Structure formats: structure tokens, C-alpha cells
Amino acid sequence: MAAIRTTCPYCGVGCGVAATVTGEREVTIKGDAAHPANGGRLCSKGTNLGETVRLTGRLLHPMIGDRRAGWDEALDLVARRFAETIAEHGPESVAFYGSGQLLTEDYYAFNKLMKGYIGAANIDTNSRLCMASAVAAHIRAFGEDAVPASYDDLDEADLIVLVGSNTAWCHPIVWQRIEAARAARGTKLVVIDPRRTETAEGADLHLPLRPGSDVALFTGLLAHLHAIDALDQTFLSDHVAVPTGFWDRLSDDPAATARLCDVTQADLSAFYTLFAATPRTVTLFSMGVNQSVQGTDKANAIINCHLATGRIGKPGAAPFSLTGQPNAMGGREVGGLANTLAAHMDFSAPNVDRVARFWGSDRVADRPGLKAVDMFRAVAEGRIKAIWIAGTNPAVSMPDAGRVRAALAKCPFVVVSDVIADTDTTRFAHIRLPAAAWSEKNGTVTNSERRISRQRPFFPLPGEARPDWWIVAEVARRMGHGAAFAWETPAAIFREHAALTAFENGGQRKLDLSDWADLSDADYDALEPVRWGGARLFADGRFPTADGRARLLEIVQSPLDRHNGILNTGRYRDQWHTMTRTGLSPRLSQHRREPLLEIHPEDALANGLREGDLARVTTPQGTSLFRVAVTDAQRRHEYFVPMHWTDRMSSGGRTGLLTDDAVDPVSGQPGFKLTAATVEKVATDWRGFLLCRDDIALPPDCLWATRITVPAGTLYELAGNGDPAALEACLPAGDRIQAEDRAQGTRRIGVIADGRLAAALLVTRTGILPQRDWLIAQLAQADVVPNVLAGRAPGAAVDRGAIVCLCFDVGVRTIVAAIAEQGLSDVAAIGKALGAGTNCGSCRPALAKLIAETEMLDAAE
Ligand SMILES: Nc1nc2c(c(=O)[nH]1)N[C@H]1C(S)=C(S)[C@@H](COP(=O)(O)OP(=O)(O)OC[C@H]3O[C@@H](n4cnc5c(=O)[nH]c(N)nc54)[C@H](O)[C@@H]3O)O[C@H]1N2
Ligand SMILES: Nc1nc2c(c(=O)[nH]1)N[C@H]1C(S)=C(S)[C@@H](COP(=O)(O)OP(=O)(O)OC[C@H]3O[C@@H](n4cnc5c(=O)[nH]c(N)nc54)[C@H](O)[C@@H]3O)O[C@H]1N2
Ligand code: SF4
Ligand SMILES: [Mo]
16 A cells, blocks of 8 residues: 655654555554655654554543433534533633644634634633743744744754753754754754753753743843844844843843853853854754743743844744644644634734634634633633633643642533543543544644645544544534534635635735635645745845834843742653653653653752652642652752653653643743752652553552553553552452562562463562563563563573663663673764664664763773
8 A cells, every 4th residue: 555645743843754554553654755844754753653543542432421422412512511601601601722733724613613603712722831932922023923944944054052942852853953964064052951951962062051041041142242243233223123222221241141040151151152153043942941931031032132143034044933742833823822813813903803704703702812821710710611622631731730620620511522532631521522533634734844734644533533623613513603614624624724814914924825725625635745934934034013123122031039949841752741642652651661750969869869769749739759860960959850641641740730830921821841849758668560461550559650551561660658469459360470589578470361471560678670671571472481470581691771772672781781892982883783773863862872971981990
């Protein structure tokens, strides 16, 4: 069968994927060599998409409570309850909460129903948690939410600055492009992040700044550029509006800035000097900038430096906001946030009038609706009485998620459209609607560089799953708006969206898709990835403001509170958000098996914590346990935890319960990266692990139980107090073999069913447990090895250690040994010797780090 060309459903890089169906829900995934975003490359997440497309855990039928219902019944009920609520309490008593993982067509349908026909603007999405500050900053500086740059600019830059972005993990194919530019033209790389991430590890300069101090850093840079006369005066006078007296209010004081940002003055000056000297500079930023209570100011402080040096709209020179989700950008284009109306238009009277005429509706919303955090507050306070959540898991991903859960529990009517039956959010749903998933759904997404690509289906819709746009249109029809939602295909919706962007545009808005407004269905199906606005916007120096000028903004660093401990949160390389899909992949689950608390060695010492201990993190919002990982990549008094783990996956690692829900006053985006926190050791009597072929619920009576998917089964890491014997009740039926070491309090139990290993439980009070890999492999074996409970192959001395390269299955010990024995001195040499790092490339930063560490050890000897 021929490969279907589609787009990766994970990050905003928007890589093209070639999918070849090889059987029932079986597919081979390759990079699409013809896609300009990736030229055939895929990172670890994209490469392993095939492991996530089976029907495990899928929601396949509409459900009313726990009862399976037909589509008609479910849709009628949703329409009736929304209509009744609106009739009784007004249009603002209902809300939609969507996602940057919806397709543009889905997004358009949700937005049109809420803003065009329900007549309120209470539709917001998880992009509020992600991009809202970048959106607000673009609008403040350029007059429109338009990303000036493209990936081409990375190839042409001489300096790339990454601010608050762990690009190597979160935008890996952009990272590979940055690496390529460094190799090809010696592009310099500066990383600005409080943590020494794998992204920062190999940079020319890393500024481990004090969290939240980016505004001071970039305002200091602007003052310095002004002081040394490094501004582009011509660009400023022709194209930028500068407030009177602006420059007089800036003072160039690198020493003070370095103190405030807590970086050395030498490093700060090195950055300032490099920036001043390099016209071709691209500054990429993501969540370390956006997810801050001063996020919009941070983004504008960066943009200021680019405007003042004329570094925008030119090859290799631009501020560049990286988008997180695959269609964060498409959602912004549609206008699916509560503070935008549609197609890059706000709620000004002429815009409302224009959109009303285009949609043919007399009740278009005329003012912004509630932003995510306020929306869930309104649910809690009973002002919103019906909510429809689609493509997002707010019970995990919202800040202060405990409060969001309480709100949902009280809400009279909760509808959730999802692809997975049981998530932390679907637990609160009165109605669950089964959506089409990636591999089935059909439409378009827009990536970080404004490139619109097709997501194409290659499997038929399973069970009764339906596309999100279809579900919305059916509800709209039942609410009496059939004529406006009569689309037969996603192509029809795309044409309507494109036509709206072009409608009475007259060059006022950069977003103008008129070239695609008449696309035939066949042309839509065959649509090649296309970038609207071309490679770069604003090349003529004209901006979509009333006077055609961009704006320099007066920005002042907000005071930073002194906390004894700061919790920072973010992502792991191989997990995607709340793990509903990446959690199904055994390969991806190997990179980090448990949610870790990363902590500086001195803080660990001060709190009596050692590697592998359990620690309790407490914030004003809540508390949760994490496994301790001691690392000097953290600054003192700052802790990092991942956002991914859920109630479905773990008893701990519940980061969403901890974060503060304070928001940026301009954008309404929460400051996920900075919450006051304390840590303490949690002693346990025993630890262990449980491996089983069949899925079982989280074992009870454990302080710590985290699950991951492994080939042929599930692995639980466990710890607790009291008698671990209670765990034996979890074991499946079968013949048991046992071994015991009373001195160390170690118990090993194997269960054999049908002549194969069905489960293994290994628990110890003071002893050492074997590495998991060999036992995991035994689950898939047809025969049981005689001494299986030893946990390693008969005669085998050492195992290969934690897997570093997923593609070639190479462990850390194998790599370290090869570096030492064969004198391997770079990543390419490791690739030659072991294959590691030569496919998806996601482990290349980790390999580079291993070489550096081995060299350091050598030097120390
Ligand atoms: N593997 C993987 N990739 C993903 C995702 C995923 O879930 N997993 N999700 C996608 C999505 S939706 C998004 S939004 C992106 C996010 O991509 P990134 O923004 O790269 O990821 P994060 O880990 O959230 O945060 C980035 C960095 O911000 C730093 N930071 C914290 N506080 C500050 C500060 O005050 N200043 C500065 N300068 N930095 C700070 C953190 O230490 C962290 O390393 O990733 C996308 N790609
Ligand atoms: N502490 C902390 N919290 C954070 C962040 C952080 O850095 N730290 N980052 C924030 C950011 S940037 C983001 S983007 C959010 C992400 O957070 P969420 O959006 O909550 O995370 P996902 O796990 O991607 O949720 C997507 C849901 O949609 C379902 N789904 C997948 N495909 C489809 C589809 O086609 N249709 C429908 N209807 N459903 C589908 C999935 O099964 C899943 O339940 O988290 C935010 N929360
Ligand atoms: S970088 Fe990786 S996760 Fe992002 S779109 Fe490309 S393959 Fe997918
Ligand atoms: Mo995001």
C-alpha cells in the first residue's frame, strides 16, 4: 500500500509523516522527505507513533454516565441541556474549553457555534496555558498576532538565542536544524534558562538566570544597545513608534542587571556583546517566557530588542515564538481564544459587524469571554452551568488543578469529547463523546512558521468515533442552527475559514487565505504544505497597526519575591502532556520511568534527601510525592518536576495540583514556571516493583505507585509502609514461585500461567533490586527461565543500563564502556560504533553529555 502523507500530532514543529498501513491498526511511520518542516526527519515521539495507534483504552461509543448511548440520544441531550441553560440563564452561562490539538476545521466549528450563534465568547482553550502571552505581545508590538519568522531563518542566522525553551526535548527537529546551522556556518547559540537542560549543555553560552528575571535581562540589553549606539536608527525612525522620552528612562547598568538576574557579569556582558555584534540574530522563545505572570512583558522585552536593531523581516533575523501544540497556530488563526473574535479580528464594532454579516447571524458576541482560569472559577462559582471540554485534560493540566476538579465535580452539566475513555477529566463527564483520533481524523493544522499542512486519515473510524467538527455541527443543528453548520466535508469548513480571513480584508490583516478560499475538495485533499505570508512577514517594514508602525513598549521588571524554594515545571523528552497517547508506547516510556524531583545536591543534603528517595513537595495549592533525582543542573533552591503524570498513571507526580493559578494581567496566562514550594523526605519501609502481562489497576496501600507501559505488559514502581504482603492480592491467578531473603526483607514472587511468566513482584526492605529490563523482556518470552526470580539472565554479569537510544536499543553502560574502550570522542563516533543517535537523533544531546562526562572523569584521574 502507498504511504499516506500526514502531519505529526505532537509538537508545533509540524513534521510531515509518511504512514504506510501494514495491517489492522498497524502502521509503519517514516518522516516525509518532501515536507519542508522536517525533510524526512522525525524525533523519538514521531518515530514511535506506530505504538500509539491501537485501540487500547479508546472511547468508542457515546456514553451517558456509564451507559452506552446512541449518537442521536447523546447529541440530543447535549443540545437540549445547552439550549435550556442558555434559555434560563443567558448565553454566558455556558462555555467551551478546547485545545490546540483540534484541527483548524474543528476549531472553526466550535468558535462559530459559541461566538456566532450562542452569542457569547466563553470559548477558551489550552492555548491560554501555552501561547497567550506570545499572542498578546505580538498584538501589542505588531498590531496583529503574526509570527514574523520561519524555519528558513534558522539556517541563515549567525546567532540563535533560546529563551525559556528546552528545544532539544520539546522541538527536536527545530533543534536539529539549529545544530545543522551551527555545523554549517558556525552559528552561535545562547541558552537562557534557569536549568542546565540538554539544550543548554552544548551551547556557546548558557545564562542560568534567576526565574522570572527575563524582563530585566532584555531591558538591560536594550539599554546597553542604546548606550553603545548599536541601534538601527533608520529602521526606528521609519518603522517604529517610540514613546517620548523612552530612551532617557533606560539605564545601562550591566552590574545591577547581572545581580538581579543572578548571573555573572562576565556572562551577561558576553551575551550583550554577541547580540550587539550579530545582525543576523533569531531569538526563539517558548514556555519559560510565556508561562509567567509577566509573560507578555517578557515577550515584548525580547521583541523590543529586535525592533530597535531592525532585526525583523530580514533573513536570519527575527523574534520567533515557538508554538507548543500541533495546531496552536491554527487555533489562533481561527480566533478560538476568548479574547479574539475570528480570523485575527478582535471585538471592535466594525469587526463584530463584519463577522456577523459573513456568518449571517444577528447575535455575534460583541465582547471577550472568560479566559481559562477565570472560566473554571466561574464554573466553581456556579456562573457557568454547562461546559463542553474537547481535546484537553484540564483536571491535570490546569494550574491549581485540585480547584478545577472541585469545580467540575459541582458543575451541573459536563460534556467531554476525547479519544480516550478514562482520563482524569472524563471522570467528571456526564456525557462522553468519542472523537476521531490522529490516524483517523482529516483536516489541517498550522505550525510555528505559519505553514498549513494536511492531517490525513489512514485508518477507518473505529467503533462509533466521529470527527470533532461533525460532533459540533450536529449539536449546532439540534440547537436550531442547521443552515450555518451544513458542511459535508472538512474541505467545506476550510474554504469558509479561508473566505472569512479574506472577507473585507483590504490588506488590513496579514492573515489572508484568499488563495485557498475556492479550493476544490480534490485540491484540498492534495494540498501540499503551504506557508501563508511567505518566508517572512514585515519585510517592507510595514506593520498592521493604524499608522503602519510597530510599537516599542515601556517595560519594567516586576519585583521578584524571595522564596525559600521555587517549583519549576515542564516537559520530558519522550512524553506528551498527560500521557494519554505517549503513555501507550513502551519505547517512549523508557526515557523517564517515574516523575522526578530534580534538586541541587546542596538542597538535597540540606533536606536529608538522597538519589532515589521519595520526597513530598508542598505548595499553598497542594502536595504530591516525587522520586528524587539529585543534579547540579538545577540552581540552588529551585526544583523541577514534569507536568505529565496523572491519577491514571501514578499516585504521585501530580504536578497540576501544586502550581499557582496566578496569571499574567495582560494575557491571562498562568505562571506555571514559578510556585513557592517546600520539599521534605518521605521515609518508606519498603520499595519494589510489580511487572504484569495483563493490565491491573494501581495497587492499593502504596505510598508510591507509578505505572509505565513496557513491551508485553505493565511495570509498576512501588514503595510504602507497613506490610507489603497486601500487594500479593494484586497478583493474577497462576502457579507461584517464591524466593525470600529474610535478612534484607526481600521477597520475590513469580506467577506462571500457561507456561509463561504472567507477573513478578519484587519487594525489599533493605536489599537491592535487580534492573528491570531483563525481567521486562521475560514477559514476552514463551518459556520461563529457571532462575527467573534472580532478575537477570543466567550467567550475565552486568546489564546495559538505562536505555539512551530508543531506536537502536542501546543502554548507558554500553555507551560509557564503548567511549572508554574505543576512545570515542564525538557523537558521530558513537553512531558509527553502536548505531546510537543515527536515526531520530533525540538522544544526541544525551550522548554528547556522556562524552563530556567521561572526559571529565578522565581529566580528574
Ligand atoms: N517532549 C515533549 N515535547 C513537547 C511537549 C511535550 O509535552 N513533550 N509539549 C509541546 C507544547 S504544548 C509546548 S507548549 C512546548 C513547550 O516547550 P518548552 O517551552 O521548551 O518546554 P518546557 O519544559 O515547558 O519549558 C521550557 C523551559 O523554560 C524554563 N524556564 C522556567 N522558568 C523560566 C524563566 O523564568 N525564564 C526562562 N528564560 N526560562 C525559564 C524551564 O526551566 C524549561 O527548561 O513543547 C511542545 N513539545
Ligand atoms: N504544570 C504545568 N502544567 C501545564 C504546563 C506546564 O508547563 N506545566 N503546560 C501547559 C501547556 S503549554 C499545555 S499545551 C497544556 C496541555 O495539556 P492538555 O491539553 O490537558 O494535555 P493533553 O494530554 O495533550 O490533552 C489532550 C486530550 O485530548 C485527547 N485527544 C487527543 N486527540 C484528540 C482529538 O483528536 N479529539 C479530541 N476531542 N480529543 C483528543 C487526549 O486523549 C487528551 O485527553 O498543559 C498545560 N499545563
Ligand atoms: S519534532 Fe518530533 S514531535 Fe515535533 S512534530 Fe516533529 S516528529 Fe513530531
Ligand atoms: Mo503548550
